[in-house]
Amino acid sequence: MSRSHFDSGEKVKKKLKIIGFLCNWCSYAGADLAGTSRLQYPADIRIIRVPCSGRMNPLLVLKCLQEGADGVLVSGCHPGDCHYQEGNYYVRRRMLILKNLLEYFGIDKRRFHMSWVSASEGAKWADVVKKVVKDVRDACEEEVKTAG
């Protein structure tokens, strides 16, 4: 039985599985700020802390989607503010290619997102998660509908 959500005809679950890869220095801190500020946002996201968004390998994103994640989010520092100077510039190029490839093969582009969230942008983090969860849910529902 395929664990991948690409080909399943299952009904869309109430709680989605969205994996978020957050860079340690900006996005993770921003998400933490959202938490300490008691900002409300959907709980469908599961966060993995990475040292830098530049560590992100498209294979990791693909592995998540293959293993049953409904969506993946990669979040890093704003360009120019990377803790390691250039990591986010490189990942920006990599993920652009990945996004184009996924879409080309018929995988809904709403399943993969990328964002820049800085350590002070707790509110932005909450908005990013709300948007991502909504997009992924729409993508799942549309897929179930067209699968018949």
Place this chain on the structure above:
Amino acid sequence: MVIKKIKTTAKDLLTDGSVSLIIGYGINGLGDVTPVFIKDPDDVEKLVWNDQCYYNLIRYLSDRDFIEQNNGSIGIIIKGCDQKSLKVLLSESQVNRDKIKVIGVTCKGLMDSDGNVLAKCEACDVVYPDKDFCDVIIGEEVKKKEKEKDFSDIDEIDSMDLPDRKKFWNNYFERCLRCYACRNICPLCYCKECIMDQHNPLWVLPSASVGGNRLFHIVRAYHLTGRCVDCGECERVCPIGMPLRKINRKIIKVVKERFDFESGKDQEQKSPLTRYRENDSEDFII
């Protein structure tokens, strides 16, 4: 006559000791063109040159075990499309330029068994290999045509609805055997241990399921970003007729449009994924 000049060039290179091996095109027992490996100067009679010389012989140069077995220099016959993949290999330091003798041959286009020009040849802009890159050039000089690459078939797929696009590709992913012919013939797939063969961690399902095949092709295409020169060998050898060039050309199109980069033009080029510009496209980022 081109073939006569190829044979004399090969013979001269072997007899004066410049090379110890010539890789070129010959005829096999079934009458089809096949790669030949010539060490004896008298064997140059085996060489042929016609419009069925499909193979990208550069594939042998990216095989490090093969290179190690041949201590001397290697003379290799290339067409314009093969030249591009050689330039990429040189830019990645996979080939020692001093240990090869590049024999470029003008190619007016390859034909399939029905007499039609191959699709990749209709779009060709390197009929005449670079004079300053090859050690020897054989064939008439042809002015380089600056042709705009035609991506209309890619645009056609891009304009399909998501379910139709998925169905289009699933049709091929269902039939893909995971024979790895496309990977094995590609001159730029030279990793000693391919990521598809890794079991720990398991990145790509080894079974020939739709999901596994989709992932295989996504990952292979991604690993060729900014490197694939569209030599078309993968599509030629695929036993189920998957339009692999449509996958690689999609990435070539994106790399050209977004990063302003074309692979195989210059052996000093650096891969676009190892570079960045401050104003790279961010339209997909929240």
